[in-house]
Amino acid sequence: MRIAQAGLFCSIKKDLEVLETLLLEAVKSDIPLVTEIGTHLVNSGGKRLRPALLLTAAHAGRSFSREHIMPLAAAVEMIHMASLVHDDVIDNSDTRRGTPTANAKWGNQVAILSGDYFFAQAFSLVANEHYGEDVSIRLAKLVSELSVGEIQQDALMFTAKHSISEYYERIEKKTANFLAICCELGGMVSGADEAVCKSLYDYGHFIGMAFQVTDDLLDITGDAKKLGKPAAGNDIRQGVVTLPVIRALETSPQHDELAAIITNRGMTDADVNRALEIVRSTDGVDFAKQKADEFLDNAKKALHADIPQDVRDTFIEAADYIGKRDF
Amino acid sequence: MRIAQAGLFCSIKKDLEVLETLLLEAVKSDIPLVTEIGTHLVNSGGKRLRPALLLTAAHAGRSFSREHIMPLAAAVEMIHMASLVHDDVIDNSDTRRGTPTANAKWGNQVAILSGDYFFAQAFSLVANEHYGEDVSIRLAKLVSELSVGEIQQDALMFTAKHSISEYYERIEKKTANFLAICCELGGMVSGADEAVCKSLYDYGHFIGMAFQVTDDLLDITGDAKKLGKPAAGNDIRQGVVTLPVIRALETSPQHDELAAIITNRGMTDADVNRALEIVRSTDGVDFAKQKADEFLDNAKKALHADIPQDVRDTFIEAADYIGKRDF
Numbered sequence: 337m338r339i340a341q342a343g344l345f346c347s348i349k350k351d352l353e354v355l356e357t358l359l360l361e362a363v364k365s366d367i368p369l370v371t372e373i374g375t376h377l378v379n380s381g382g383k384r385l386r387p388a389l390l391l392t393a394a395h396a397g398r399s400f401s402r403e404h405i406m407p408l409a410a411a412v413e414m415i416h417m418a419s420l421v422h423d424d425v426i427d428n429s430d431t432r433r434g435t436p437t438a439n440a441k442w443g444n445q446v447a448i449l450s451g452d453y454f455f456a457q458a459f460s461l462v463a464n465e466h467y468g469e470d471v472s473i474r475l476a477k478l479v480s481e482l483s484v485g486e487i488q489q490d491a492l493m494f495t496a497k498h499s500i501s502e503y504y505e506r507i508e509k510k511t512a513n514f515l516a517i518c519c520e521l522g523g524m525v526s527g528a529d530e531a532v533c534k535s536l537y538d539y540g541h542f543i544g545m546a547f548q549v550t551d552d553l554l555d556i557t558g559d560a561k562k563l564g565k566p567a568a569g570n571d572i573r574q575g576v577v578t579l580p581v582i583r584a585l586e587t588s589p590q591h592d593e594l595a596a597i598i599t600n601r602g603m604t605d606a607d608v609n610r611a612l613e614i615v616r617s618t619d620g621v622d623f624a625k626q627k628a629d630e631f632l633d634n635a636k637k638a639l640h641a642d643i644p645q646d647v648r649d650t651f652i653e654a655a656d657y658i659g660k661r662d663f
Numbered sequence: 664m665r666i667a668q669a670g671l672f673c674s675i676k677k678d679l680e681v682l683e684t685l686l687l688e689a690v691k692s693d694i695p696l697v698t699e700i701g702t703h704l705v706n707s708g709g710k711r712l713r714p715a716l717l718l719t720a721a722h723a724g725r726s727f728s729r730e731h732i733m734p735l736a737a738a739v740e741m742i743h744m745a746s747l748v749h750d751d752v753i754d755n756s757d758t759r760r761g762t763p764t765a766n767a768k769w770g771n772q773v774a775i776l777s778g779d780y781f782f783a784q785a786f787s788l789v790a791n792e793h794y795g796e797d798v799s800i801r802l803a804k805l806v807s808e809l810s811v812g813e814i815q816q817d818a819l820m821f822t823a824k825h826s827i828s829e830y831y832e833r834i835e836k837k838t839a840n841f842l843a844i845c846c847e848l849g850g851m852v853s854g855a856d857e858a859v860c861k862s863l864y865d866y867g868h869f870i871g872m873a874f875q876v877t878d879d880l881l882d883i884t885g886d887a888k889k890l891g892k893p894a895a896g897n898d899i900r901q902g903v904v905t906l907p908v909i910r911a912l913e914t915s916p917q918h919d920e921l922a923a924i925i926t927n928r929g930m931t932d933a934d935v936n937r938a939l940e941i942v943r944s945t946d947g948v949d950f951a952k953q954k955a956d957e958f959l960d961n962a963k964k965a966l967h968a969d970i971p972q973d974v975r976d977t978f979i980e981a982a983d984y985i986g987k988r989d990f
Binding site: 365367369370419422425426443444445446448449450451452453455456457459460462463464466469472473475476477478479480482483484486487488490491 | 749772780815
């Protein structure tokens with residue numbers, strides 16, 4: 337579901353409509369198969385959170401131009417799409433948000449190459465619009481960190497030795513940094529002051545942290561159908577250890593049983609359900625919820641006084657929404 | 664084997680030494696695993712053909728600066744490395760040039776993400792050196808074309824309906840365009856005239872075409888050990904139909920038998936050997952050799968009169984070498 341359909345980001349409704357057209361343009365290729373894959377992915381129901389944040393932040397600048405900012409908004413969504421396509425190959429996922437993944441439809445080969453193509457098209461969009469090298473540096477750093485975050489996550493899969501600070505470091509790289517850079521770039525490209533850009537970055541960072549914690553929480557508490565995911569407990573099944581589980585490992589009397597399940601690559605569905613049961617019986621869920629709320633508070637506090645009221649309102653609404661979302 | 668060790672590119676020996684140091688720097692990360700993977704790949708015996716062409720071309724410009732050009736030289740090699748890492752995942756290869764691939768050592772997950780990381784680091788190197796957006800546009804286009812070329816190749820795998828012109832289009836995207844852009848960028852960044860840059864591009868294009876035809880030929884005629892590949896006939900085994908095979912399909916009396924083998928995803932080693940036998944009994948190999956020679960002639964003819972003699976000599980030597988190489 338597009339985030340705009342949840343009643344959020346109404347103030348940039350027109351921007352988000354233009355974005356859809358541009359995304360479909362950007363994935364076109366003279367090879368019909370490439371266009372087909374790109375169109376499928378653009379239409380596969382991404383939330384458009386990243387471009388929505390970037391576009392909202394852009395309205396905080398002195399020289400907003402829809403035409404000028406739009407390729408950058410499309411670029412961040414394409415980078416996100418590319419990384420999801422690669423994630424789906426890595427996780428061997430058949431569906432995402434209820435629709436078939438690129439690897440399920442066209443095989444791993446084509447999916448890996450399509451991801452590379454989308455990364456490159458994103459950098460192409462940005463280079464063609466001449467935003468300046470500061471923008472390119474941030475986008476490249478974003479992709480580097482994203483990959484490193486995932487490599488780090490991969491290295492820790494199916495292990496029970498996780499610290500909360502390592503978890504934060506990992507989700508910072510994997511999610512928060514991306515959202516932070518989107519917010520910062522929106523301000524930068526639209527001529528916002530340095531202090532405002534810094535505050536936009538901080539806002540993005542904090543909602544990113546909250547967003548990932550909430551995402552991880554939903555895997556423990558959520559309705560799989562609403563999430564468009566095969567089942568709850570997906571992270572546990574895939575060996576990804578998240579905040580509620582880390583907390584449960586620290587506090588649960590069933591610590592050993594939980595550790596034995598999550599480190600077992602051959603865990604059954606019954607094992608996953610038992611692990612969920614153990615985690616739910618601890619304060620892991622409440623602990624994570626509280627952390628998410630703290631991040632969201634910090635996000636709101638980060639917003640600079642010079643940010644126009646309508647932009648502030650949109651950002652605050654978005655933060656409140658992340659705290660309540662169930663998809 | 665580094666191309667410099669084959670006695671080529673002696674005129675830029677010092678540049679190539681500095682390149683090695685910079686590549687090892689560029690793959691460093693605060694995550695030890697990422698550094699380990701990067702170091703393994705840098706040390707895995709790439710030929711460094713792309714940076715060597717770029718650096719040689721740079722000496723044709725009016726304002727060569729080793730310090731300024733070097734990050735770009737490293738970037739093109741990193742893009743090449745990234746694409747090879749993804750290729751090895753796609754082809755499920757265990758070794759490349761006699762050393763274990765990233766996917767064999769660390770699994771597909773880590774290999775896909777490392778490839779993404781190297782792409783991003785390449786764009787990062789380029790953005791940090793402020794070459795201007797024309798350079799970024801070319802690099803992004805290069806990666807797009809590379810992926811599209813591979814997707815096209817993938818779509819035609821295990822089919823017997825190939826035309827020679829489609830083959831050229833495919834290897835243009837997959838190989839020649841990359842070499843052409845390396846040569847052009849070297850000239851551009853070092854202040855060469857537009858006509859010289861255009862001629863460098865053409866030179867790169869033609870040797871790229873010759874390089875790929877020769878590569879494809881070696882798979883039919885070559886010594887697997889020298890190539891660092893598991894066996895001859897690897898392309899046939901993987902469903903990739905190359906120029907000698909396309910020619911054989913057009914001219915061989917055993918056309919039907921050959922077509923039946925190369926379209927069979929379950930082909931045995933004996934089938935592969937029989938296919939090689941059929942191709943070798945036609946003029947497919949000679950035809951491809953002749954085409955490679957024509958491309959190399961065109962490459963030499965493309966070199967502009969204003970290119971300094973030592974640079975011309977190096978380029979001509981490189982072209983001659985590609986015509987004779989057996990690795």
